Amino acid sequence: MKSFSVAAAIAAFATLALAGPAPAPISSPTEALVERDLPLVQSNQLRRVLLRSELLAKARILEGFAYNTTGRNRQIFTPGHKATYEYIYKFMSDNGYDVEYNEFFAATSSGSLVVDGVNIPARPMTFTPSGKPTGRLVKVNNIGCEASDYPAAVSGGVALVLRGTCPFAQKARLAGLAGAVGTVIYNNVAGPLDGTLGAADPAFVPTVGISDTAGASLVSQLATATKTASLDVLVTDLPTYNVIAQTKGGDKDNVLLVGAHTDSVNAGPGLNDNGSGTIALLEIAKQLTAFKTNNAIRFGFWSAEEVGLVGSTRYANGLSEAELAKITLYLNFDMLASPNYVYAIYDGDGSAFNISGPPGSAAAEKLFEDYFRNDVGLNTIPTAFDSRSDYAAFAARGVPVGGLFTGAEVKKTPEQAVLFGGQAGVAYDVNYHGAGDNVSNLNVGAWIQNTKAIAHAVATYGISFASLGLGKRDIEKRSEWVQEVPSVADQGHEHISSGCGHEKAEI
Template sequence: MKFSLPLVALSTISFTFAVPTASSNAIVQRDLPLVQSNQLRRLLLRSELLKKAKILEDFAYSTPERNRLIGTPGHNATVNWIKDTIAQFPDYYTYYLESFDLSLGVSANLTNNGTPMEAFAVGLSPAGHVSGPLVYVPNLGCESADFSAVTAGSIILVGRGNCQSAVKDALGSTAGAIGMLVYNNVEGNLDGYSLQKINTPEGTYVPAGGISMADGEALVARVQAGETVIADLATEMSVSTTYNVIAETIGGDHENVIHMSGHSDSVAAGPGINDNGSGTISLLEVAIQLTNFSVNNAVRFSWWSGEEEGLLGATYYVSQQPQSELDKIRLMLDFDMMASPNYVYQIYDGDGSAFGESGPPGSGEAEHEFERYFAQDAGVNFTSIEFDGRSDYGPFLAAGVATGGIACGAEAIKTVEEAAMFGGQAGVAYDVCYHSACDNSSNLDVGAWIQMTKAIAHMTATFARSFDLLSPRNETMKAKRMTKSKQVISDKAIGALWGV
C-alpha cells in the first residue's frame, strides 16, 4: 500500500484544552455506560493491533528511508494517521498538534589526517565545516574539569554515555573547541543520533559528528600515543517541524486528568514497530474503544515525537505547561515497547521497593494497581523495572507528576529466572531487533502485546472512574516531591537516559 500524506498542522494550535461546559459534558456522556475495566478490555482484539502494525510498517517501507524517524515522510504519515483517527470522534475528543522545530542531521564528511572515516551528523548541533587537532576528553566529558586539555581551535573526541552529548558539546565549546566527534559506547554507528537537548546552560553548540565505537577507540589510541591527528569535519543539517499529538475526552473532570502516553517515532535503522509502534497502537486502540463509554475523570492521550532523540517531545510539552496545568494531571502513565518477542512483563518501581528510588506520591499506588491487575485479573507473572528516566515519563517525573508504566523489555538480556517466569530464551535480549532494521511487524509477540494493551485499558478505565486509589492532593507534599524528583533525574536518571 502506498501512502502520500502531507503533514499539515491544524489551523489553530493551542497548548491548553478548552474545557467543555457542563451541558456539553452531559451531551457526550448521555446514553453511554460508565467505563468498566472488564468491558473495555473485551473490546480489544489482536487482529486490530496487527492490522495497525502493518499500517505503520507500510508508512516506513513506502519511503526511501524505510523508517519513521522524526522529520521523515514515514513519521509525518504516522502523525497524520493518529490525528485523523482521533478526528473520527469529534463528539468525544478534542485534539491538537503541538509543533516544535528541530535541527536534524543530513550528512557528515570526516577525514583524519586526510583519511576518510564514516561519520553521521549529530542532530540539534549546527551545520558547519571545521578543521583542527583532535583532543581526547577523558571521563566521558560530563564535567568542565574534563576539558582542561582542550585548546582553542581544537576538535574534541569524547565517548558517548553518562550525560547528554549536548553537555559534552557545550562544555567543549566553552573551553574553546570548534567541533566535536562523539563515538558510540556500543557496536553500531550513530545514524540518527542527536545532542538530546535543544539547548543547555553550559554553553552554545559547535558542529558535531558521530562515529562508531571501533573508530573512536582507534582515534583515542592514536591521540594518547602522541600522534597529532587533524580532523576535518563538514556537516549538513536541516530544520524540521515535528509534532506531538494530544487528545482529551470532552467528558469527565478536567481538573483531574489521567494522562496516557507513548512515543510515535522510530530510530533511523528501521520502522520501529515494537519500539514504539506497539505502544502507539495500544494507546490508539484503547482511545478508540473508550468512545463506547462515559468517564468521570478526563482522559488525555499523548503521542510524543522525538523520543529517540532524547525525549524531546515530552520535554517540550512539559516546558510549555504552566504548573497549574501540570497539577491537573493526577497520574501520567507511559508505554514504550509492548510486544517484545522475548518479553517480560515489567512494571516501573514507583514505590522504590525494588531499586530504591520512588516516584512522586501516586507512583507507588500506580505500581501496586498494575501488580494487582497482572496477578489477580490477568493471572500472569510480573517483575520490576527501575525508574531510570529512560522514556517519556522522565520529564513528568522531574516536574513532580505521579508517573508509572509498563514495558516488555528492550536490549537487556533475559535471565534464567525470567525465562522460568515468562518463557522464552535466557541469555537472549528481550528484543533482538531493538533499534535495528528487523524491528518490523514480524518482530512482535502478539500474545504479550494484547496482554499489555489490556493492562493499559484497565488503568485507563480504573482512573477514568475514580482516583480513590491515589492519595489526596497536598501542596506541601507536592513541593517536596518536585524537589526530590528533580534530584533523582539530575543525579541518577540522566546517566541511564542519555548514555544508552
C-alpha cells in the same frame, strides 16, 4: 472538584448495574458517539473487545509509513513521522475525540566529514553544536574515557575516538576540553553510528559518528601518514507536533493522561519502540467510544522522545498550574512488545530502587501489580523511575506517574527466564534501535496483555481516582515530591530490576 467518596459510590453502583455482556468491538465509532445513554466503562468489558488483529493491522500501517521513507524509519522530521502523527490526529478525530496539535521546535542536524579530500559517510550526534572545523586528525589513546587519553596534539585538531565503555557525551566533552575543534567517534560494532550526547554542553565541539570500517581505515592510515579532517555540521530548529486528544465527556477537572511517543530512531521503523505503545493507546481509544467515563481521559502522543524527551517536556512545562492541577495521574507506555519480554511496572513506591514517584504513584503501581497477579495470573518485576522516559517532566512537576515496559537491550537473567519464559542471556529486544524493530519481530502475546492492562487502568480511573489515596486534588500535595534532575549521562530510558531498560547513557 468532585469528592472522591462520591465518585467511589458512583463506581460501586455502576458495577452492580452494568454486569451485562460486553459490547461488540467498535467498527463504526460515529454510531456510538450519537448515543446519549452509553454504559459506564467497565474493565472487563473494555478489555474483552481488544484484539491482536487490530494491533497488528495498525502496526502494518506504521511500518508502511517507515518503509516508504528513505532510511525506512519514522524519525522526527521525516515523511514517516509526519505520516504517523497525521494518521493519529485523523484517527482520534474520526473516533470523536477533541484533538489538537501541540507544536514545538526541536533540533535537527546534518553533517559531513572529509579527510584529505575523501568524503567519509558521517552522522551528526544529537545535541552536537554546529560548525565547520578543520584540523589534523588525531587518534585518541585507549578509548577516550579519561582526560589523559587525549594527547597534546589533539589541541587544534580533530579527535578520532573509538566507541565504548563510557558515554559519547563524555568523549565529546573531554575532546573539547583538550582543545579539539571537532570529534569523530567510530563504531565498535558493524555498521554506521547514530548517537546522542544527551544534552547540550558548552564544552562540546562539532561531533559526528562513523562506521567501524571507516574508523579502522582511518586508524590504519594515521599509522603511516598525517591526515587532515574537515567537518561540516549544521543544527537547525524545525517544528514538530505532539497530538493531544481528550474524551468529550467526563470530569475535565479530573483527567487521566496516558501517553506514548510516536518517533523512531534513524536506524529502523520503531514498531516496538514505540509503535507498540502508540498503537495500544489508539485501539483502547477506539473501543472506549462504546462507553462513558466519570473522569476525562486524555491521550498524549509525544514527538521527539528519541532526541531527549523533548515533546513531553515541552508539553508538561507549558501547562499552567491550573491546567496541570487537572491531570490527576499520568501513565507512560514505551515498548510493550519486546520479543524476549518481561512485564515491568514502574516502581511507584520506591521499594525496589529507592526512587519513588510523586504521591499517588505507589497506588498506580499497585493497581498494575494487582491486575497482573490477581486478574490474569502473570508475574511482574519493577522498573525504576530514573527520569529517562516521557513521564519525567510530569513527575518533576509533581503529577503522580506510572506505566509499563517490556525491556530493551539488556540481557534477560536466568531468574527472569523462569518468571517469563524466553531466553536467559539474550536481550529483551535484540532489535532495539535497529532495522529489525519491525512488525515481524513483535511479541504480540506480551503486547495484547499489556494493552489489556492499560485498558484496565483506563477503566478504573475513568470511573474513580479514589484508589490513588490523594483525597481532593490540590497543588500543595503535588509539591511534596522532589527528584534529582538527571545528568547529561542519564538521558535514555528506564532501568528494570536487572539493570538498564535502555542504556543509562549511549556508549
